[in-house]
Amino acid sequence: MRYVVTGAAGFIGSQLLRTLLDRGHEATGWDAFTDYYDPALKEENARDLPVERVDIGADGLDLDGVDGVFHLAGQPGVKSFGSVFPVYVRHNVLASQRLFEAAAQARVRTVFASSSSIYGDAASYPTPEDTVSRPLSPYGITKLACEHLAQAYRQEFGLDVVTLRYFTIYGPRQRPDMAFASMVAALAENRPFELFGDGTQSRSFTYVADAVEATIGAMEHGSPGSTFNVGGGSEVSMLQAIEALGSIAGRRLEIVQSPRREGDATRTAADTSRIQREIGWEARTSFVEGLAAQWRWAADRVAAA
Numbered sequence: 687m688r689y690v691v692t693g694a695a696g697f698i699g700s701q702l703l704r705t706l707l708d709r710g711h712e713a714t715g716w717d718a719f720t721d722y723y724d725p726a727l728k729e730e731n732a733r734d735l736p737v738e739r740v741d742i743g744a745d746g747l748d749l750d751g752v753d754g755v756f757h758l759a760g761q762p763g764v765k766s767f768g769s770v771f772p773v774y775v776r777h778n779v780l781a782s783q784r785l786f787e788a789a790a791q792a793r794v795r796t797v798f799a800s801s802s803s804i805y806g807d808a809a810s811y812p813t814p815e816d817t818v819s820r821p822l823s824p825y826g827i828t829k830l831a832c833e834h835l836a837q838a839y840r841q842e843f844g845l846d847v848v849t850l851r852y853f854t855i856y857g858p859r860q861r862p863d864m865a866f867a868s869m870v871a872a873l874a875e876n877r878p879f880e881l882f883g884d885g886t887q888s889r890s891f892t893y894v895a896d897a898v899e900a901t902i903g904a905m906e907h908g909s910p911g912s913t914f915n916v917g918g919g920s921e922v923s924m925l926q927a928i929e930a931l932g933s934i935a936g937r938r939l940e941i942v943q944s945p946r947r948e949g950d951a952t953r954t955a956a957d958t959s960r961i962q963r964e965i966g967w968e969a970r971t972s973f974v975e976g977l978a979a980q981w982r983w984a985a986d987r988v989a990a991a
């Protein structure tokens with residue numbers, strides 16, 4: 687198949703593009719290499735991958751002859767109140783509107799990467815897809831706006847779209863602003879780790895290779911217009927994650943506590959029965975296996991530096 691992956695220099699997109707190429711698909715990446723985190727890390731992710739510099743919010747989007755587009759480009763991170771909000775509108779809402787417009791016109795199947803952040807502190811746990819969305823962060827609100835845009839393009843212009851709600855993806859190359867990335871980097875560099883909140887906040891942590899499988903599964907088998915949670919299977923608190931990392935690495939992480947971050951949900955827990963039933967996907971990587979892989983990756987980088 688001929689695919690386009692947007693956000694292909696990012697944490698998840700680069701691993702998705704690699705997997706598609708390894709499976710013999712013809713695939714191209716688009717990425718604007720934004721400076722939300724060090725673009726050198728994105729250059730490194732995209733090394734040896736066919737990634738073109740395309741800003742989805744501004745450039746011409748040619749999807750002629752493409753069988754499917756994986757739309758992962760966006761501005762992530764729940765720290766989105768205040769002066770950064772226009773960046774979220776630009777790279778999530780505006781960019782996605784342009785992508786959906788182009789995909790609808792070219793009649794190209796689209797898989798859109800949304801987020802568990804659209805649930806906020808959810809009304810029920812584990813949270814099924816039809817739970818009312820009450821995002822707590824401007825980030826979650828822009829992702830929800832994108833979901834609605836996708837459905838409007840489906841309704842009015844026949845866009846063939848499948849929406850995925852990723853639940854906290856982790857593993858090698860995780861974005862440096864994410865908790866596990868700072869946690870493993872702190873331990874590898876013998877620095878204290880800044881823990882936001884009391885550490886009881888919990889997540890359905892999802893290993894990146896599992897998220898990539900779910901994303902390809904959604905492209906291949908998701909019915910048009912459907913929405914799926916992509917969650918890791920077990921729920922783990924930050925304190926449990928810190929404990930597990932200590933056992934894996936054989937030494938304890940020093941913690942400095944800071945107040946909870948605005949916009950951060952207390953808990954996320956994915957109900958994944960729909961994606962299991964309709965796509966046959968479930969998370970395969972155990973939490974300890976996945977965390978060990980991320981630890982090895984981070985420790986090797988520090989050792990090589």
Ligand SMILES: NC(=O)c1ccc[n+]([C@@H]2O[C@H](COP(=O)([O-])OP(=O)(O)OC[C@H]3O[C@@H](n4cnc5c(N)ncnc54)[C@H](O)[C@@H]3O)[C@@H](O)[C@H]2O)c1
Pocket residue numbers: 692693694695696697698699716717718719720721722728740741742743757758759760761762763776777781799800801802851852853854855856861
């Ligand atoms: N990592 C997670 O846990 C998680 C959870 C829920 C949802 N998501 C979503 O999944 C997607 C990928 O997340 P990630 O963690 O890999 O983030 P990432 O920041 O590493 O990757 C996103 C990429 O999109 C690119 N980009 C941003 N704006 C663009 C634009 N206008 N045009 C072209 N490229 C642009 C960035 O340069 C970046 O390389 C994002 O849409 C994110 O919101 C991620």
